[in-house]
Amino acid sequence: MLFLFFFFFFFSLLFLFKDYCLFLEWEILSINSFGIFYLLLLDWISLMFISVVLFISSMVVLYSSDYMGVCSYSSNRFLFLVILFIMSMVLMVISPNLLSILLGWDGLGMVSYCLVIYYNSAKSYLSGMITCLTNRLGDIGLLISICWLMSYGSWHFIFYLDFYSDFIFYMMIISCFTKSAQIPFSSWLPAAMAAPTPVxxxxxxxxxxTAGVYLLIRFFHQCNFNNMYLFFLCLMTMLMSSFCANYEFDLKKIIALSTLSQLGLMMSSLFLGLVNLSFYHLLSHAVFKSLLFLCAGIMIYYMNNNQDIRMMGLVSNFLPFTTSCFNISSLALCGFPFLSGFYSKDLIVELMLMDFLNFFVFFLFYICLGLTACYSIRLFYYSVFYKNKHSSLCLVFESFSFMNYSIFILTFFSVFFGCLMMWLLGLDLTCIIIPMYLKLCSLLFVFLGFFLGLELFWMKSFILGIYYYLFSNMWFMYSFSGFMYKYFYIFSLNFYNTNNWGEFYGAVGLSYYLLGFSNFLQGYMLGNMKIFLLSFMIWFTIFV
Structure with a gap:
């Protein structure tokens, strides 16, 4: 995988430099004028994304050899699932055809379900169901889009972007919202943290x-994506996840909520029309966020499988190398100057300032920037510097294993990847003209966030204590699905104020007919040969 990373990365730069684009078409079936083709699109965007996915997956597989063990039945199952997942991802990335995208998209959903329920506990099963069913909604949207595209004569959407109806774009956007966990589909991402840390x-x-973001980059069309309603939804996702991360105590859930915040940033930059910057932030974010998760995994591994940051503390004494890598990735996430995240976040914020947006959006963007720094510094203090609270019988010392090798390589990349990609993609050629105080404003908010996070750490009682339940339950987003189910169930029972109607036209009546039909089929199949011959003769005469 690491070799393939270098191979794809080199070719993506070559394709970018030469402005190449390669289509590979394979004809599966052709009947008269109807043909089914399998199409692969290789251009610099798809090759670059594949190279980053392969690089991170190579580091994760190296890390898993220590974390999950080797040569046991369960670790082999884990390895095959991860490889299957990567193959689905690559299949989705290089397809400009909606049918072949559905193959990769479904593969991602099903394999991620298998990975979330890997530990076989009741919590894992519940999390897996939330993950799988939310992603199914996106699959439904994709299937509707495929049926809709029949009227355009082809599923090769990349040639028809100027001709499509607005509603097809909106269907695709909502489908991608489920995968990228935007509001109102956000609740599955923190729940999916029941999976192993490498996953x-x-x-x-x-x-x-990021599959949803990538698909929207592919589907990008300026007229349809300049949409303020969807932009506002993404902004709300950023705000909600940043607030919730400040109230969370589970180490992995805090990092998951920060992922949600960054996804909101990518999506909102996409709806502002900054498509290249969205892709650039997607790549740089992937590197430092995977490093953050892997460092958290080492902490959990050595702290006796404990994920509560209140029960950690003084990790820096026992795990100095891991703590250093953890801090570098946290600072890159906050947008600290001259680390990987700084280049993409700063560029997005500054170009957002040059757009014709109101003061409210401008204010929310900066609040989200500050809150990112706030929960990062809070997490850092709780897990690294706070009083030693874990088991006194837990002897921890750091040995240089495969886990440390992988996080060292990722740390190197999370420092240099941002500026390297900026120079290679030519994104620093953008001329940004804003006043000095706005230029320094983003930096000021990051440092203000550091200060607030420190203050939040020292506070013994919660700030805005009455809102604790609101923020610790993700704005009650888990409850919405239960409420909707309850509402529809009551509606079906009270259909015309009689219970029988609701049952007769609902699931009970349907099951009654299905049972009768299956009994009829079973009796038919158990019948003797003359019934088959008779039915065959009847159909034969009808056809003739």
């Missing part, structure tokens, strides 16, 4: 959740 690092930071 969280690969699946829930750099591949599965």
């Amino acid at each position: 969280s690092s690969l699946v829930h930071s750099s591949t599965l959740v």
Whole structure:
């Protein structure tokens, strides 16, 4: 995988430099004028994304050899699932055809379900169901889009972007919202943290959740994406996840909520029309976020499988190398100057300032920037510097294993990847003209966030204590699905104020007819040969 990373990365730069684009078409079936073709599109965007996915997956597989063990039945199952996941991802990335995208998209959903329920506990099963069913909604949207595209004569959507109806774009956007966990489909991402940590690092930071963003980059059309309603939804996702992360105590859930915040940033930059910057932030975010997850995994590994940050503390004394890598990735996430995240976030914010947006949006963007720094510094203090609270019988010392090798390579990339990609893609050629105080404003908000996070850490009682339940339950987003089910169930029971109607036209009546039909078929199949011959003769005469 690491070799393939270098191979694809080199070719993506070559394709970008020469402005190449390669289509590979394979004819599966052709009947008269109807043909089914399998199409692969290789251009610099798809090759670059594949190279980053392969690089992170190579580091995760190296890390898993220590974390999950080797040569046991369960670790082999884990390895095959991860490889299957990567193959689905690559299949989705290089397809400009909606049918072949559905293959990869469904593969991602099903394999991620298998990975979330890997530990076979009741919590894992519940999390897996939330993940799978939310992603199914996106699959339904994709299937509707495929049926809709029949009227255009082809599923090769990349040639028809100027001709499509607006509603097809909106259907695709809503489908991608389920995969990228935007409001109102956000609740599955923190729930999916029941998966093993290497899975969280690969699946829930750099591949599965960014599949929606990638597909929207492919479907990008200026007229349809300049939409303020959808932009506002993404902004709300950023705000909600940043607030919730400040009230959370589970280490992996905090990092998952920060992923959600960054996805909101990518999506909102996409709806502002900054498509290249959205892709650039997607790549740089994938590297430092997977590093953050892997460092958290080492902490959980050595702290006796404990994920509560209140029960950690003084990790820096026992795990100095891991703590250093953890801090570098946290600072890159906050947008600290001259680290990987700084280049993409700063560029997005500054170009957002040059757009014709109101003061409210401008204010919310900066609040989200500050809150990112706030929960990062709070997490850092709780897990690294706070009083030693874990088991006194837990002897921890750091040995240089495969886990440390992988996080060292990722740390190197999370420092240099941002500026390297900026120079290679030519994104620093953009001329940004804003006043000095606005230029320094983003930096000021990051440092203000550091200060607030420190203050939040020292506070013994919660700030805005009455809102604790609101923020710790993700704005009650888990409850919406239960409420909707309850509402529809009551509606079906009270159909015309009689219970029998609701049952007769609902699930009970349907099951009654299905049972009768299956009994009829069973009796038919158990019948003797003359019934078959008779039915065959009847159909034969009808056809003739």
